Amino acid sequence: AQTVTQSQPEMSVQEAETVTLSCTYDTSESDYYLFWYKQPPSRQMILVIRQEAYKQQNATENRFSVNFQKAAKSFSLKISDSQLGDAAMYFCAYRSAGYGQNFVFGPGTRLSVLP
Amino acid sequence: KAGVTQTPRYLIKTRGQQVTLSCSPISGHRSVSWYQQTPGQGLQFLFEYFSETQRNKGNFPGRFSGRQFSNSRSEMNVSTLELGDSALYLCASSGQFRDTQYFGPGTRLTVL
Numbered sequence: 001a002q003t004v005t006q007s008q009p010e011m012s013v014q015e016a017e018t019v020t021l022s023c024t025y026d027t028s029e030s031d032y033y034l035f036w037y038k039q040p041p042s043r044q045m046i047l048v049i050r051q052e053a054y055k056q057q058n059a060t061e062n063r064f065s066v067n068f069q070k071a072a073k074s075f076s077l078k079i080s081d082s083q084l085g086d087a088a089m090y091f092c093a094y095r096s097a098g099y100g101q102n103f104v105f106g107p108g109t110r111l112s113v114l115p
Numbered sequence: 116k117a118g119v120t121q122t123p124r125y126l127i128k129t130r131g132q133q134v135t136l137s138c139s140p141i142s143g144h145r146s147v148s149w150y151q152q153t154p155g156q157g158l159q160f161l162f163e164y165f166s167e168t169q170r171n172k173g174n175f176p177g178r179f180s181g182r183q184f185s186n187s188r189s190e191m192n193v194s195t196l197e198l199g200d201s202a203l204y205l206c207a208s209s210g211q212f213r214d215t216q217y218f219g220p221g222t223r224l225t226v227l
Contacts, residue, residue, distance in 0.1 A: 033214050045205065045218040052214075091158065095214065102148065102171045103207075103216055105158040 002027045004094050004106035012112040013082045020067075021077045021109050023092030030054075031097040034068065036077045039108075040088040048090070051075065053097075079111075087113045117142065119208050119219035127225045133194040136222045140187050140208030146170075147189040148216060149181060152203040161204075164189050193224075201226045 003026045013019035025034070032053045039045040051059045051068050058066050063083075067076045079086055092106040120139045128134050140147050148171075149161040160173040164183035181191040187208075193200055203223050207216035 035215070037218070044220045047215065047217065050215055093216075097214070102160055102163055102173075104160075105150075107157045 002029075002094055002096065002104045004092050004104050006090075006092055006106040006109050008109045009107070010110045010112070012114055013079070013086075014114050015082055015084060017082055018078060018080045019082055019111065021079075021090050021092075021111065023075045023077070023106055025073050025075065025092070025094045025104075025106075027073065027094065027096070029096050029098065033095045033097065034066075034075045035093040035095070035103075036064070036066070036075075037091045037093060037105075038086075038088045039091065040085075043088075045091070049077065082113050084113050084115065087111060119206060119217055121204075121206050121219040121222050123222060124220065125223045125225075127227065128196050129227050130196055130198060132196050133192060134196060134224060135190055135192045136204055136206075136224075138189045138191075138206030138208075138219055140189070140206075141210075141217055144208035144210050144217075145187050146209040147183060147187065148207045148209070149189070149191050150205040150207065151175075152205055152221070153201075158205070161191065196226045198226050200224065 005024045034051045036048040038048045063080045089108045091108045095103045122137045146165045148163040151159045163171040167183045178194045183189045203221045205221045206219045
């Protein structure tokens with residue numbers, strides 16, 4: 001079974017600085033999707049960024065970018081120019097491209113942004 | 116497009132009661148998944164429905180059940196509530212290829 005690991009339960013970053021959240025996953029498959037979701041305190045979980053495993057180019061969304069290392073099974077999220085609104089729980093998630101597979105989520109990393 | 120909606124947003128029940136939670140997916144989405152989120156266990160997958168059929172099921176007791184209607188709206192039911200069922204229940208919908216999930220705001224269930 002696939003597993004997703006986020007080794008940093010909590011992290012903090014100074015406003016306007018850059019922070020990287022780590023995620024590793026375990027799979028024997030070659031075709032899959034990876035995601036980072038953000039869940040602010042008492043607010044809705046939203047999709048931050050999505051990566052397709054067959055694409056070598058790292059996904060970017062404004063200040064958010066990923067470092068996807070397929071061979072190492074690593075999928076880190078970099079947040080540039082951190083803002084107070086980035087404070088949230090961040091979940092890394094995996095989904096096989098195979099039929100009938102469900103999403104697997106990591107335990108999450110709580111990010112604090114210091115003014 | 117309107118996002119995923121969940122009702123009610125908050126619910127307080129007592130042990131032994133049953134509860135029904137509702138989820139309306141994004142228009143056009145036919146896959147709905149349910150998750151239980153607790154501080155200690157994180158996000159745990161309950162089940163997924165696609166075109167009114169349960170496609171996947173997580174490791175939860177039979178007290179947890181669900182269904183999906185022809186308009187893709189889904190309900191989950193928890194019978195004989197226990198204190199440990201207190202959690203945030205999240206619903207997520209996916210489009211045809213199920214490659215991305217979009218979450219609703221959740222239903223906060225408190226069991227007293």
